[in-house]
Amino acid sequence: xxxxxxxxxxxxxxxxxxxxxxxxxxxxxxxxxxxxxxxxxxxxxxxxxxxxxxxxxxxxxxxxxxxxxxxxxxxxxxxxxxxxxxxxxxxxxxxxxxxxxxxxxxxxxxxxxxxxxxxxxxxxxxxxxxxxxxxxxxxxxxxxxxxxxxxxxxxxxxxxxxxxxxxxxxxxxxxxxxxxxxxxxxxxxxxxxxxxxxxxxxxxxxxxxxxxxxxxxxxxxxxxxxxxxxxxxxxxxxxxxxxxxxxxxxxxxxxxxxxxxxxxxxxxxxxxxxxxxxxxxxxxxxxxxxxxxxxxxxxxxxxxxxxxxxxxxxxxxxxxxxxxxxxxxxxxxxxxxxxxxxxxxxxxxxxxxxxxxxxxxxxxxxxxxxxxxxxxxxxxxxxxxxxxxxxxxxxxxxxxxxxxxxxxxxxxxxxxxxxxxxxxxxxxxxxxxxxxxxxxxxxxxxxxxxxxxxxxxxxxxxxxxxxxxxxxxxxxxxxxxxxxxxxxxxxxxxxxxxxxxxxxxxxxxxxxxxxxxxxxxxxxxxxxxxxxxxxxxxxxxxxxxxxxxxxxxxxxxxxxxxxxxxxxxxxxxxxxxxxxxxxxxxxxxxxxxxxxxxxxxxxxxxxxxxxxxxxxxxxxxxxxxxxxxxxxxxxxxxxxxxxxxxxxx
Amino acid sequence: xxxxxxxxxxxxxxxxxxxxxxxxxxxxxxxxxxxxxxxxxxxxxxxxxxxxxxxxxxxxxxxxxxxxxxxxxxxxxxxxxxxxxxxxxxxxxxxxxxxxxxxxxxxxxxxxxxxxxxxxxxxxxxxxxxxxxxxxxxxxxxxxxx
Amino acid sequence: xxxxxxxxxxxxxxxxxxxxxxxxxxxxxxxxxxxxxxxxxxxxxxxxxxxxxxxxxxxxxxxxxxxxxxxxxxxxxxxxxxxxxxxxxxxxxxxxxxxxxxxxxxxxxxxxxxxxxxxxxxxxxxxxxxxxxxxxxxxxxxxxxxxxxxxxxxxxxxxxxxxxxxxxxxxxxxxxxxx
Numbered sequence: 001x002x003x004x005x006x007x008x009x010x011x012x013x014x015x016x017x018x019x020x021x022x023x024x025x026x027x028x029x030x031x032x033x034x035x036x037x038x039x040x041x042x043x044x045x046x047x048x049x050x051x052x053x054x055x056x057x058x059x060x061x062x063x064x065x066x067x068x069x070x071x072x073x074x075x076x077x078x079x080x081x082x083x084x085x086x087x088x089x090x091x092x093x094x095x096x097x098x099x100x101x102x103x104x105x106x107x108x109x110x111x112x113x114x115x116x117x118x119x120x121x122x123x124x125x126x127x128x129x130x131x132x133x134x135x136x137x138x139x140x141x142x143x144x145x146x147x148x149x150x151x152x153x154x155x156x157x158x159x160x161x162x163x164x165x166x167x168x169x170x171x172x173x174x175x176x177x178x179x180x181x182x183x184x185x186x187x188x189x190x191x192x193x194x195x196x197x198x199x200x201x202x203x204x205x206x207x208x209x210x211x212x213x214x215x216x217x218x219x220x221x222x223x224x225x226x227x228x229x230x231x232x233x234x235x236x237x238x239x240x241x242x243x244x245x246x247x248x249x250x251x252x253x254x255x256x257x258x259x260x261x262x263x264x265x266x267x268x269x270x271x272x273x274x275x276x277x278x279x280x281x282x283x284x285x286x287x288x289x290x291x292x293x294x295x296x297x298x299x300x301x302x303x304x305x306x307x308x309x310x311x312x313x314x315x316x317x318x319x320x321x322x323x324x325x326x327x328x329x330x331x332x333x334x335x336x337x338x339x340x341x342x343x344x345x346x347x348x349x350x351x352x353x354x355x356x357x358x359x360x361x362x363x364x365x366x367x368x369x370x371x372x373x374x375x376x377x378x379x380x381x382x383x384x385x386x387x388x389x390x391x392x393x394x395x396x397x398x399x400x401x402x403x404x405x406x407x408x409x410x411x412x413x414x415x416x417x418x419x420x421x422x423x424x425x426x427x428x429x430x431x432x433x434x435x436x437x438x439x440x441x442x443x444x445x446x447x448x449x450x451x452x453x454x455x456x457x458x459x460x461x462x463x464x465x466x467x468x469x470x471x472x473x474x475x476x477x478x479x480x481x482x483x484x485x486x487x488x489x490x491x492x493x494x495x496x497x498x499x500x501x502x503x504x505x506x507x508x509x510x511x512x513x514x515x516x517x518x519x520x521x522x523x524x525x526x527x528x529x530x531x532x533x534x535x536x537x538x539x540x541x542x543x544x545x546x547x548x549x550x551x552x553x554x555x556x557x558x559x560x561x562x563x564x565x566x567x568x569x570x571x572x573x574x575x576x577x578x579x580x581x582x583x584x585x586x587x588x589x590x591x592x593x594x595x596x597x598x599x600x601x602x603x604x605x606x607x608x609x610x611x612x613x614x615x616x617x618x619x620x621x622x623x624x625x626x627x628x629x630x631x632x633x634x635x636x637x638x639x640x641x642x643x644x645x646x647x648x649x
Numbered sequence: 650x651x652x653x654x655x656x657x658x659x660x661x662x663x664x665x666x667x668x669x670x671x672x673x674x675x676x677x678x679x680x681x682x683x684x685x686x687x688x689x690x691x692x693x694x695x696x697x698x699x700x701x702x703x704x705x706x707x708x709x710x711x712x713x714x715x716x717x718x719x720x721x722x723x724x725x726x727x728x729x730x731x732x733x734x735x736x737x738x739x740x741x742x743x744x745x746x747x748x749x750x751x752x753x754x755x756x757x758x759x760x761x762x763x764x765x766x767x768x769x770x771x772x773x774x775x776x777x778x779x780x781x782x783x784x785x786x787x788x789x790x791x792x793x794x795x
Numbered sequence: 796x797x798x799x800x801x802x803x804x805x806x807x808x809x810x811x812x813x814x815x816x817x818x819x820x821x822x823x824x825x826x827x828x829x830x831x832x833x834x835x836x837x838x839x840x841x842x843x844x845x846x847x848x849x850x851x852x853x854x855x856x857x858x859x860x861x862x863x864x865x866x867x868x869x870x871x872x873x874x875x876x877x878x879x880x881x882x883x884x885x886x887x888x889x890x891x892x893x894x895x896x897x898x899x900x901x902x903x904x905x906x907x908x909x910x911x912x913x914x915x916x917x918x919x920x921x922x923x924x925x926x927x928x929x930x931x932x933x934x935x936x937x938x939x940x941x942x943x944x945x946x947x948x949x950x951x952x953x954x955x956x957x958x959x960x961x962x963x964x965x966x967x968x969x970x971x972x973x974x
Contacts, residue, residue, distance in 0.1 A: 069833060151945070154967070280805075330805075333802045385678075385682060389677040513718060571743050591741070595717040730871060
């Protein structure tokens with residue numbers, strides 16, 4: 001009964017999305033308030049019914065209803081409650097429902113917060129969001145229905161993939177989707193702006209906080225995925241330039257360029273058409289990412305062919321959304337020229353550099369990700385592009401970016417860098433280079449060119465960020481949330497760079513065959529395989545090893561890597577033993593029984609790796625501060641209300 | 650600086666930037682493009698000698714062997730038409746199993762065996778990597794006389 | 796409505812990408828249908844492999860859970876999976892029907908005689924029309940159909956005991972064979 005109700009709720013949600021789009025666009029075109037109000041009511045209705053549908057599916061999982069095919073395929077009677085709920089978005093159909101729910105949520109939020117917007121414009125924004133909702137709901141009802149029944153009901157489910165039975169990966173999709181889907185708000189604003197042929201920059205001020213919030217969730221989502229891969233999957237690797245990772249990193253890069261570009265458009269009315277293009281790109285990359293990952297086409301173009309119905313729908317949806325918005329852009333953008341000037345060392349200039357470098361990196365990563373696709377489609381062989389390509393094309397633009405970042409933060413709008421600031425910055429630069437060489441020599445015993453550059457840039461960015469509040473407070477200026485946000489975010493970037501440079505320069509990863517009592521030494525740490533025992537969990541059993549770590553005779557930690565067999569069958573899973581530290585992680589993973597009483601181990605020394613994720617958290621926190629700045633909440637309302645009042649006949 | 654000069658400079662800047670990016674991409678692609686071959690293609694000589702590439706197929710049931718007490722493993726990869734022995738030293742990924750698909754990264758060693766420096770596993774529940782599935786799955790099969 | 800050329804560049808680039816993705820959709824000119832999961836099993840009525848006068852069809856096993864296995868003597872992975880199919884059939888939990896695809900009748904019958912016959916019946920599809928209806932792109936492929944005639948599982952590639960246990964057995968109705 002409940003699954004059928006869920007299915008029915010989904011159909012109603014589709015009808016309401018259609019109503020939302022119809023009445024919003026119609027009302028805006030005809031200028032009739034009742035229609036526009038109806039559109040807004042439809043938003044609420046759509047949210048309610050999508051939530052009901054999601055609730056019905058969640059209920060089916062919690063109650064272990066194996067008469068629902070999706071539940072039977074992704075759950076198990078012994079699966080703990082938390083993972084039964086997380087399994088809702090564990091596969092294709094459910095994750096579409098989650099996406100649709102989050103989109104409905106964002107739409108509701110925009111509706112609630114936009115009452116001071118010019119009514120037809122507001123309606124058109126909701127209209128575009130409605131069109132996207134229709135697309136997803138049609139996709140579900142047409143090709144990927146989560147409520148399909150299985151008759152007779154299965155005796156037992158196929159279980160959730162053990163890799164997904166993990167806290168980080170359970171919450172990873174919702175957080176990532178909050179980011180992906182959040183970019184649809186900027187997208188809808190951009191489309192409404194283009195559609196109306198607006199020449200002003202008010203939309204930039206409106207879009208900025210929404211974009212910041214979406215971007216900060218995406219930052220957390222990506223960091224979460226990296227952290228998960230580190231301890232669960234990649235045997236200590238934290239980034240692989242895997243197609244799946246790139247699919248989330250590319251929208252993030254577009255989003256980073258977007259939030260900076262929005263700043264310029266909002267402040268000085270410049271880069272208008274470019275910012276609009278970025279807003280379209282960020283969401284397009286989100287869509288592309290979701291679909292390409294789900295359909296497997298990034299690995300094999302012909303993955304579409306094994307499920308052509310879904311493939312055709314995805315392609316049609318992408319064409320309409322992305323193609324349509326790009327055509328609107330081509331139609332309206334030529335008229336959006338602005339002629340304000342700015343100095344070479346002004347803030348605008350640095351934002352321009354930021355955009356140019358970030359977009360260059362983004363384009364090259366996109367090229368590398370899609371290249372195998374092109375080769376396969378043209379039947380030129382099956383290629384894959386290895387991590388060295390991505391490392392190189394990402395690193396090269398980032399080096400000048402980090403250097404310029406340290407300066408750009410202090411540049412004033414229009415005029416540029418003040419003389420006093422220049423002196424301070426030279427001093428900071430010198431200190432950074434010195435500190436970098438010292439750290440390299442003292443902490444790790446060697447000074448390498450790339451490592452020194454990396455450390456120097458990291459410290460440069462961090463010190464330069466700290467300089468901002470120092471200078472402001474000394475000259476008795478206020479420190480608004482937006483500036484604080486910038487400081488946190490840029491400091492986070494520096495910290496992450498420090499971590500990345502440290503771990504990639506000095507990490508040690510090695511495989512060993514060890515018998516009980518055997519020991520090895522890595523980076524000054526002594527690892528000894530001390531014991532092996534059986535372990536048992538709620539839905540698995542396995543073995544656990546004790547790896548005792550000491551340094552210069554002093555005990556440091558006991559790592560406990562496990563090898564688990566899940567009751568539902570399938571491949572055994574390795575759980576790593578990790579000792580977390582500010583300066584380094586120590587890592588042990590258990591391999592296989594090699595016979596003769598020996599087991600294989602992968603032992604690792606990972607310096608500064610925690611800084612990578614800590615840096616990412618600071619970046620996200622910076623985004624949060626910036627989004628909460630009072631400037632957005634008060635001034636916007638007053639200004640736009642005045643403008644709207646002035647525009648009335 | 651006149652607006653015209655500024656525009657010229659901007660266009661020049663864009664050209665230089667795009668040129669630099671293209672050069673970077675070309676440089677990065679060299680040596681970092683990995684081609685995939687199945688065992689039949691390798692035996693036919695399609696795979697490059699002395700360079701790393703990827704090989705994939707099904708791990709033949711019963712072919713997994715360990716040198717007792719060491720990290721060295723050997724197994725056979727097949728596409729049901731031809732097979733190639735593989736040698737690897739290190740930890741095998743969790744998703745590696747006999748009778749399932751796998752992809753290895755490495756080069757041909759002396760004696761017709763593939764020396765892998767990495768054995769890859771995908772982090773999803775598909776047992777058959779799509780490249781492997783495609784190479785095994787021939788819509789226009791050749792008739793094999795019994 | 797003036798479409799300035801420079802501003803069309805993003806749209807053009809996207810069109811190129813969409814074209815590449817569309818290429819991925821091409822396959823057989825007969826336009827293969829979707830993966831069928833969750834949809835009713837396409838009905839068919841074909842000659843039995845052993846006796847052309849006898850008809851074998853999807854309605855034979857209606858009302859119970861059953862398995863359809865697509866195979867041919869020309870297909871090496873089918874040869875690999877055959878012992879597994881025989882073992883599965885000997886457990887007698889669910890009836891398995893064979894679909895002999897684009898094959899030679901004599902060779903197919905000889906194969907079953909030599910290697911064992913796991914099928915309750917075998918439909919002979921020399922032209923491959925039924926296989927196309929089922930979205931078959933190669934052999935072997937194995938389908939699980941429930942008592943309502945809905946396709947609930949499809950496996951592409953040689954069947955192994957492990958995959959059978961993990962992906963098919965849990966979806967079988969509790970207790971006894973068939974019904």
